[in-house]
Amino acid sequence: MNNRSLITALAAAGVLAACAGTSMRSTESDDAPFGGPASVAFAADLWQAMTAAGLAGGGALQGTPYTGQHPHGAILDTLDTTLSVGGRRGEIIVKRNYGGEGVSKAAVADDPARHLKAVTVMFRREKGYDSDNADWFWAKYLPDGSLDTNPKGAALAGRVAKGAPKGCIxxxxxxxxGDLVFNNDRF
Ligand code: HEC
Structure with missing residues (x-):
């Protein structure tokens, strides 16, 4: 199975699990703030573009690991650049979250793949995508490019979790x- 069909299969399994889990998901559509089919599909395209650009997957660019803070990992690295997805170029911030036994800045620098736990991404979508929140698309991937899910089984991709008291937004x-970015002030 290639990477792309693995992502699709995992995404489909996630959507089915979400439908079975709660009645609310039966109305799942692109109107859902996150975890809907359009968000999951965009997340798959985004991961593929990241992989092609050397921002994810084997041989990806590495930043210098630094000590992180909750809820991101014990050790992090962050890359900030622009990327074309579906023919549109947007700002992208990729934060890799490292943890597990023996994790340290040096251990991550020596063997990032061994300690990688999650890849959290902010990608700036077209104007109007989410005007309340600077039009960021949010995603949390596992190291293989599949999407992480919340306790209800919804895929963490899209406007996560717009309207909720917890979550990325x-x-x-x-x-x-007011840019929803901690690292710098962008606007
Ligand atoms: C409880 C608070 C909290 C939650 C929830 C959270 N983050 Fe963050 N995030 C932070 C903090 C604090 C930083 C900056 C600190 C750092 O880099 O260690 C950060 C940094 C980032 C960055 C680097 C850009 C920046 O803002 O500096 C990205 C990308 C990111 N987070 C993505 C996500 C995604 C995607 C989610 C949801 C799946 C998420 N975050 C959930 C607190 C949070």
């Missing part, structure tokens, strides 16, 4: 400058 709204 709720926490990142505390970032200074």
């Amino acid at each position: 709720a926490c990142h709204r505390a970032a200074p400058g």
